[in-house]
Amino acid sequence: MNFETVIGLEIHAELATKSKIFCSCRTDFGAPRNSQVCPVCLGHPGTLPRLNRKVVEYAAMAGLATGCRIAEFSRMDRKNYFYPDLPKAYQISQDAHPLCLDGGLTIDTEDGEKFVRVERIHIEEDAGKLIHAQGETLADYNRCGVPLIEVVTAPDMRSAAEARAFVSELRTTLRYLGVSDCRMQEGSLRCDVNISVRPAGSAKLGERTEIKNLNSFQFIEKAIEYESRRQADILTAGGTVRRETRRFDEQTGTTHTLREKETAADYRFFPEPDIPPLRLTPADIEALAARLPELPAARRKRYAALGFPPADVHILTEDRALSDYFDRALAAGQHPKITANLLLSEYLRLSEGESFVCPVAPERLAAVADLAGEGTVNASTAKKLAARLWEGDFDPAETVRREGLGQICDEAALLEGIRAVFCENAALISQIRAGKAAAVKALVGKCMGRFGGRAEPRLLNRLVEEELKK
Amino acid sequence: MNGLIFQDIHALAAGLRRKDFSALELVRAHIDRIRSCEDTISALITRTEELALSRAAAADARLAGGDAPLLCGIPFVLKDNICTEGIPTTCASRMLADYIPPYSATVYARLQAAGAVLLGKGNMDEFSMGSSTENSAFYPTRNPLDISRVPGGSSGGPAAAVAAYEVPFALGSDTGGSIRQPAAFCGLVGMKPTYGTVSRHGLVAFASSLDQIGPLTRTVQDNAAVLSCISAPDGRDATANRTFAAAKDLFSGDIRGISVGLLRFPGDAADPAIRAAVESVAAVLADRGAQVREVRLPALSDALPAYYILSSAEASANLARYDGVRYGARAEGAASPDELFCSTRSTYFGPEVRRRILLGTYALSAGHRDAFYLRAQSAARRIRAAFAEIFATCDCLLCPTTPTVAFPAGEKSDPVSMYRGDLFTVPASLAGIPALSLPCGTADGLPVAAQLMAAEGNDGLLYRLAAAIEEVRI
Structure with missing residues (x-):
């Protein structure tokens, strides 16, 4: 049976602001561990987030550049889950009212141009990083509160190449705006892939899996290729694909179950009471649009x-x-x-x-x-x-x-030089006249050399040819 | 110097400026009082005597310089959920028993800048969850007016400290009545300002959309003075966008033409003696030229359940950070992160805190969210709309602060009966409007309180009316 692969992407891009989304800590990559933290991003009791205006500007510009509508009213929400890298045990994100909606980007495919819809772009904070070493787990909170945008596409892509083309186009666009470095190796652009397969010609979507945190073009393509094959094999054998979150193993190029969706967390979203809703006027949005390159x-x-x-x-x-x-x-x-x-x-x-x-x-x-x-x-x-x-x-x-670097176009002067070269290279001339056509190039080179490389090349060529025929 | 501790802020400020006594003497007098009272009252969790003495000396230098602010040299207590850099801030929880904040709350910084002198951190119900201060993980606080009774809560420690003359003022925090109810039980003036009037930066969050810091004092004028000092927009709290400044004629006693609604609650369960006292306040107001009429707000019948759902939902997120990883208590021997979170939180949170976290988590969970959280939100919207409507025709509302006077310690072991006591105070919290509690009589020798509410931003009007009532000294 022939299968069609259906792919949707969730792409996290780190915004290139100097300070974090809710405090004034710096966001430099590679700083010593836990050197860019403060009571706010460490979630100390009593601290409150203050929304960095630059984050809203940058995210709105990303939305405008991807053809999205910028919401005049949007809101931050709390996404609740426990993890040692998440200091408040909730991530401040946007759920019901994202900043940017309903856009898309045109990509080049084998079959010509294709429009991939962007369903939404929202802003949120990054979490920290856990470092596992010698039986201990250590936490680095430098990344906590680093501003991110999450770009969510519709399931509009049909191959690894199309997915790659979308990520590439998005990356180029965000870099043009200067709102993100999009350095995949530094994790400032990360990609989650939602993927399903279905019998070619079927209109119904198959059960999908989500592959988390791919941070290179190569991994995105390999993960998609492996996963679509895996799902197709399951269907061919008469099995069913389970809805689950999977991890890509960079060493083996295969994907593995991370957690099943049935047991996935209930994030208990609710409006963030510490940050008033974001309100942008049409004039604000126009001013941002005017800044787009x-x-x-x-x-x-x-x-x-x-x-x-x-x-x-x-x-x-x-x-x-x-x-x-x-x-x-x-x-x-x-x-x-x-x-x-x-x-x-x-x-x-x-x-x-x-x-x-x-x-x-x-x-x-x-x-x-x-x-x-x-x-x-x-x-x-x-x-x-x-x-x-x-x-x-x-x-x-x-x-x-x-x-005196100007080109020599004077026929008489050129001819004079050419004749001198002919005299000096009598042996070469006779070889050529005897049929060694390959030596013409060398002869022309010698002539060009006589004019210090400044002879008009086509004229020189013609004159040499003519002289040879004499 | 013994008489010093019984004076109000304005009298003390005048005395300091007349050099009748020094700030050091004033602080020592209060430290002595604390030493003699604390064994009985247990109003404080942490005392800051040494720091206070050095602050008092600095205040004296500033007073000698001439242009010191009103609160310079005046001792105070902060509820122990207000962060004080270098001084333990426990929220009366074993979870934060050893927590020393790396920064100070805006209100503490503003009081310090005004030269006021911190004498200690007040006891409270753990993480502000409770109405009797019996939920403190350390010890209960007693009501100074009758030590067999509770001082109210959750700001019971700060209220008891002011009522026991340990300090002339304290700051509490009010989420559903936690300033007003202990003020009522201890015979004090307690103010919950309009939401956004006082910065919450450094206030350990319970329910962020409801929490507000406010003063507990023995007089109306003192209360307004303290609020003026701590109120200002704050870049560190995006919701702090208002300023309260006491108008010059606020305490003139002139309330002619002000319209007051005597608010009849749906299912009004206040004791007859309290109802009678509040009605006598209405009579006083009418007598002094206010226009008083009865009003009803049926929307308030949902206030109590809506409050307990919304505040618990927010609390379930706000208290999630106490996971044993970065600060605070940590359970030993956990084999995985999940185990660490579970055992830390089960061990170090008290039963009421655990109950509210479970309640709030449940209310937000998939499958229950519509029936609880979203329904409570729409009830809160209806309540706000009902208040907006009533304040279009009425400047101020009057009702009891509490359905009963201070109850005996240990009497309310059933949490729901405790929750019911918040009937009169939670509506103003849900609406974000200012509400003030002030004593208006006694019943069985215990203080009875009236509550005044006004439209948002109308905090000054509450002081104007309260001053007029106070003058009559019912």
Whole structure:
């Protein structure tokens, strides 16, 4: 039997605020254990949460960027459960009235574009971390109160690749907004996968399982692939899938029962009395919308319209810093394609780190591209100029003039040089004329060398060919 | 110096400024009183004599400087659920018997800034759950007016301390009557301000949407002075967004034209002597120019069950943090986290606290939530609406504070009969409106109290009426 996999995601992204959601403790990753805590985030008796306004702003921006409606009235709720990493024994989250509702993102799939619905985005606090060592369990509460958004999708994805594409698009979008670092290896983006399978063509959803806490693209894909196979095998053998929460084993690439849903906690949600309801006016929401940058989807369309191949469009839009840089260069020059080629071939590999950083002013790169585009310099000079700019700033046009780097297009001058090369390489010429066509390249190279690499390449090629025929 | 302890705050403040006595002498006089009374009354859990003496010396220096605030050098007691940095804050629970908070409540910080001198932490029903202070895990407090009787609760320790002249004022906390009822039983003025008038930062939570700190004093004017000192919006409490400031003419005694509703409760179970005393208050008010009429609020018939469901539901979450992991008591020998939570909480919470946690957990649980929690919420909404409606035509409501006078210790062993005693006080808590209890007579030699309620933010009006009643000294 053929099975269809149905996937919905719950993605937790840590918001990049400087301080925690309910107190002023810092949120730095990798700080010494229990060094970023205070009576409030440790849940000491008598302490009260104060909602960080930045958290609401960031979460609302995430909602706007994913096409959600921002609720003018939303509310925090208490989600009650006991665990040693949860100081108050309740998590302040949003249940009945989340901040953002009914949006979605378009992803690329094998069958073209697909819209994946986002049902809701709500804000909540993170819990601490337990460290098991030498028969003891220790708790690190640095993460307690770190602000999170939880993005909940509809069960709209049908494969591991689609799930991956959604997470990737969400990550790129959140990074564009600057509201989350989305560093999966640091746990600032974590993904729970709800997955079921059903006979192909069936309209009824199968019983689902939830795989918790996947923190890399690879694990998301592997977990989905394993779990959909496991469920399909059960159904094929005539069994039934149990509704349960499962854990992904990174070592073996398999999933295992964590707890069955029947015994799952009753969270006893009720409105958080310590935090008044959140009220945003239409003007507040408009002001936040005005702060949104142009989003990756829009930029991709714009670049594609400029005629860039999809692979380049993807690279140019994945990182907002690179895309912003490119846009500034585009605005300053006339030759988008050369600009993109120089950027991708010369600068991208030199920029270290997660997001693009470049010492060269984008206007300078545009100037080099324009010199090449209008034929003042050839492509190889343009690359050299671009590389030199990384080392230190100069005015490309003036340097070309002063150092005489301009392209040589004078036929007579070129011919004179070519003939001299022919004289010096009589043996090579006779080999070529005897049929060794492969040596032409070397000959052209020698000619180019004579002009210090500045000859107009197509003209040089033609003249060499013509000279050989004589 | 013996007469000092019987004076009210305003008289003491004047004496300090006339240099009739020093703050150090004043504090010593109260320490002496505490030493002679405490064996009998047991109003306090922790005494802070040494700290008090150094604070008193600082107060004297400030008084000598000239522009000291009214409360400078005045001794006080805090209910032991108000956090005091470096000083144990136990909530009268074995769970927090050794807990020393790393920070101070806003109200304590404000009183310290005003130069007032903390003499100790008052006994209470464990985590404020109770109406007699018999639920203290340490010892019960006695009513100074009749030591065979309870002082009321849950702020029974602070009330007893003021009534026994151990201090001229104390702060209690009121969730469903925990300031007003002990004030009534001890013959004091007790104020539950409008919700949001006093910061809850540092008040160990019982039911967050109902809890409010307020003063217990021997006079109306003292009460208003203390509330003025502790009230201010606080960035550390998102619900503290009001300020009470005593208006200049608040105590003029002029109440002409104020409309007062004599509130007849559904199933009014107050003792006849109490009903008679409250009616005589109504007569006094009318006599002084207020317009008095009888009013009824049928919505209040749901107040008691709604209160016990909502307060227990919130308490079940608020008290969940006492799990033995980070602070407070911890049961030994647990093999798993769940076992640690269970044995810690079963061992160190008293029976009434466990009962309320179970009640609240049940009321919020899937399958019971609609019948209990949500129904109680809608009852509370109806009560708020009923008050809003009545306050559109009436400035103030008058009723008894308690159905009985202070009852004998050990008399109410059945929790539900104890809960019934909160009949008159819980409506104002559910509505978030201000309510004040003041003595209005005696029955069998014990104080009888009247309760005044007004629309939210109208705290001053309660003081104005209470001052007029106090003047007559029924």
